Structure formats: structure tokens, C-alpha cells
């Protein structure tokens with residue numbers, strides 16, 4: 101990833117798109133040129149792989165577009181790649197001026213981006229980069245940094261447990277999600293040197309198709325059968341972490357085997373408060389949603405927009421102008437920061453038995 105200064109004149113870029121479809125400057129040509137504000141289409145991936153897609157991202161995105169008075173059509177493909185394409189076709193034919201997607205895989209993501217570009221629509225990859233997709237912009241978190249925080253968090257929790265030469269298992273995200281590769285790059289940069297030095301022992305290491313939590317549980321059950329001495333688990337997000345914790349509970353190992361996560365979900369933070377999960381990574385969705393909405397609103401108005409970062413598409417080799425937000429590690433002692441930031445409501449987190457744990461931990 102390169103973090104240099106990257107300036108881009110959006111008008112030039114969009115004018116190219118408009119020329120491709122006749123350059124008439126009408127609706128759907130990307131640039132209005134008449135002071136009108138276009139509509140924005142947003143496609144989210146599913147509601148099963150993380151709490152964020154069903155509640156957080158749509159909420160913060162809607163708030164940002166509403167505040168600006170710009171029309172946004174926010175839809176969710178529910179994990180269905182053909183539904184994803186149908187939604188995109190509908191948005192394109194309804195004349196959106198900007199299309200923002202979280203792809204389900206790069207193949208279908210690229211097909212959608214290609215169609216949008218042909219129609220002169222400005223495109224944004226939101227959260228996940230579409231490989232060879234050539235989106236005009238990428239708005240996400242620094243995903244290698246997310247992985248590093250997970251790796252460092254696990255090292256911290258394993259050292260708290262004072263395990264000698266712990267066996268560490270890895271449950272990576274979906275192999276079709278470029279973020280999974282970036283997260284792994286981050287945590288392996290922390291773990292691999294420890295495997296190499298013999299401080300840690302490399303255990304099973306698998307990718308979970310579609311971030312499917314049920315499959316993750318089955319996979320971890322098999323891992324634990326093969327290696328009953330697993331002492332730490334790098335799980336790529338809170339959903340996978342929770343699947344691991346359920347298996348550990350059945351084996352009375354919860355709390356003894358640190359597990360990581362990501363997304364600062366209510367469930368993940370409850371697992372942390374209970375002592376079953378080591379840490380999670382808080383990604384301030386409001387910040388990423390605001391940044392993406394800002395960009396989309398400018399594009400919908402046909403305004404110029406420059407951004408200061410870029411990311412190299414590892415497949416096409418092209419630099420994609422990017423906005424990347426910094427993530428934050430959350431352990432038991434700073435769960436309260438996520439509540440203070442307004443991401444999770446205290447009343448939602450501190451239910452039942454968690455009320456006492458919340459009070460004890462200053463939430």
C-alpha cells in the first residue's frame with residue numbers, strides 16, 4: 101500500500117465516462133454540468149457476516165446523505181451474487197449518478213463496475229477493493245493495520261496467560277474478500293516472526309468461505325480435534341470469533357484460549373467483558389460512512405474532488421485513489437471507549453449479566 105499524495109481531477113475522469121456514452125451530460129453520465137444533484141446508489145453485501153452491514157453502515161450512510169439532502173438508495177444483496185447484480189442493474193437504469201458497492205467477490209463486483217462505467221456513472225468501492233475493478237475511488241479502513249492490531253492483541257493476551265510455545269490457529273475471512281488478504285498480511289507480519297523463532301507454534305490455518313459463521317464453527321471443531329493443544333486463535337472478525345468461542349465453551353476451554361475479533365459488535369464486546377474473547381478491532385463506521393458520503397455527494401454534484409491517499413490494486417497494478425481510516429484495538433479495559441464514541445449504546449451492551457461486568461469495567 102502506498103500512502104503518497106494522490107490528486108485527481110474528478111471532472112476529467114468523469115468526462116471520459118460521459119464521452120463513452122455519447123457525452124450528452126444527461127442523467128447517468130456522471131457529471132451533470134447543470135448544477136443539479138444526482139442520486140447515489142449503494143449496495144451492501146449481506147446481513148449475516150457482521151452486524152455492521154445490517155445496522156451500522158446503512159444507519160450512518162443514511163444519516164450523512166439525509167443531512168446533505170442528497171437522495172441515496174441503500175440496498176443489501178443478502179449474500180446473493182445474482183441479487184447483487186440485479187440491484188445494480190436497477191440502480192443503473194434508474195439513473196444514479198454515483199454507484200458505491202461492497203462487493204461479494206471481485207468477479208461480480210467488476211461486472212457491476214464495468215456496466216456503471218459504461219453508463220458514465222462514478223464508482224466507489226466501499227470497504228472492500230474490487231480487484232481489477234478500476235473503481236474511481238476506494239473508501240475503507242487501513243486493513244493491514246486492522247490485522248496488525250489483531251496479531252499484536254493476540255500476542256498480548258497469550259503473554260498475559262504466560263503460555264510457553266503456544267500453538268496458534270488462524271481462521272481467516274472469506275478468500276474472495278480482498279480485505280481478508282490484507283488482514284492476514286497484517287497479523288501474519290506479527291505472528292510469522294514468532295513462528296520462525298519458535299516462540300509460538302503454527303497451528304491450523306484456514307480461510308472461511310463467505311465469512312460463514314456456521315462453517316467457521318465446524319472448521320474450528322475439526323482444528324481442535326486435530327490439535328487439542330491450541331492455545332490461541334486469530335479469528336478475523338467477531339462472528340468467526342464467536343463461532344470459535346462456542347466450540348471452546350463445549351470443551352470447557354473458553355477463557356483459557358484467547359480469541360481475537362473485529363468490528364466491535366455487541367456480541368464481540370460481550371464476549372470480551374465475559375473474558376471469553378481477548379480483543380476486537382473498532383472501526384469507526386461513522387467516519388468511513390461520512391468520508392464515503394462526502395465523496396459521493398461531491399460526485400453527485402459533479403464537483404472536483406481530490407483525496408490524499410491511494411492503494412495499489414494487486415491484480416491490475418493500478419493505483420486507486422483512496423481514503424483510509426485508522427482502526428483501534430479494544431480490550432476489556434477500553435470497551436467503554438466504543439460506547440463513549442456512540443457506536444454501541446450502553447443499554448444494548450450491558451444487558452442481563454453484562455450489567456455488572458459493564459460497571460466493573462467502567463462502561
Ligand code: BGC
Nearest residue numbers: 149150228277279311337363
Ligand atoms: C469487513 C469486515 C467484516 C467482514 C465480514 C470485511 O470485508 O471489512 O468489517 O467483518 O468483511 O462482513
